[in-house]
Amino acid sequence: MNIASNTAQLYRVTYEAYSKFANDINRCGNLMEVGDICKRHLKYLLNFRLIRMTIEQGDKHLFFELYNNQLNYEIGDQAEMHEYESDLSYKGIPICTDMVPAKLVRDKIDLNRHSNPMLWGWCFDKYDNKVIVSLLADDEKIFSAGDIEILKLVVDCIQAKFNEIYLKKELAIRNQNLSEAYETIKAKNAEIHDIIENQQQIIEERTSEIITKNEKLLHISVLNAHNVREPLTRIQGIVQLFEHFDDDSCRSELIPKLEESVTEMDNVLKEVVEMATKELGELKANRS
């Protein structure tokens, strides 16, 4: 019995092939590996001259093309979609046409060398993201409506993988951004800490400067009070002696001593004023 007419056997073979494909795709870590698996296995699952998938992912699109056992893939934006793809995405109605856009096959497939090339197109909407699938078949590589189920499975499988790879990459980028942000924050924190420490040190220096100045001023004021008081006590002493002296001895003995003490007190006071003025000037100069 011919295998083509043994449906159960045919299903088993197809199931085996898909199962192997799906397992291998599952193990892929990047798009290159996905491409390799497709190159090796897809031809056993589907007939095609060219298969193209445009997978939406956020605001990006993955363009994935396989033809003549050759693979092209790139990540781009919506503008890189073919016109019929945009149409498909917008309307969602599958196409099956012999009007193959030149742009799709340029430098890839020579349509003249194939009989009855047909372009099939679908827009699958899964995982919240659309996938536009284009498949070019001809009389030799026959595609029929019955193959759509297996095509859907294949697309699902690839889309899920791409989704996973994309999210992993996003996550890695975010992690890196986060760790960069963390490093920046850490650096800034250290900077702030330094500034605070510096400020603290300046405050401490200024404070101790002020304390020293205050002590100096206090010392000067005590010294001055003492120096002023000394001639004053003499004046007080002489004054209280007046009542015990007669006029003549007052004039001859006490008055000259009084005058001397008064002059000394005046000198001391002048010195105090001068010193205080100088100190004040120094304080002002230091502050500016």
Added chain:
Amino acid sequence: MKKIILVDDQPIANFITKKIIQLEGFDGEICDFTDPGEAFDHVSSQENLLIFLDLNMPIMNGWEFLEELKTKNIKHQVIILSSSTSSVDIEKAKLYPDVVQYVIKPMNKEKYSELALHLDYLKVS
């Protein structure tokens, strides 16, 4: 024969103190010095004199004078007579057992009377 020693670099201060002491009836000898070194030489050979000592003096101040007495173990009674009203000075003076009183200048009759009340040395015989 009682004797009082006045030590103050200001002759006028000594003059005032001397006059007050005499006016209050002290009948002993009063020696005044404006040079603390000279005064120290004078008292170092004697004992139990009453010394009126100023604190703020050049070359040898009152504290140094007291230290010298202590070092040489010369016993006199000392009354500090200073124009300083600072509590630092007053407290410091208490550390010297020879210092019997701290008097703030100027000396006057009231201060002298109070001293005479406590010091037998000043009592009129």
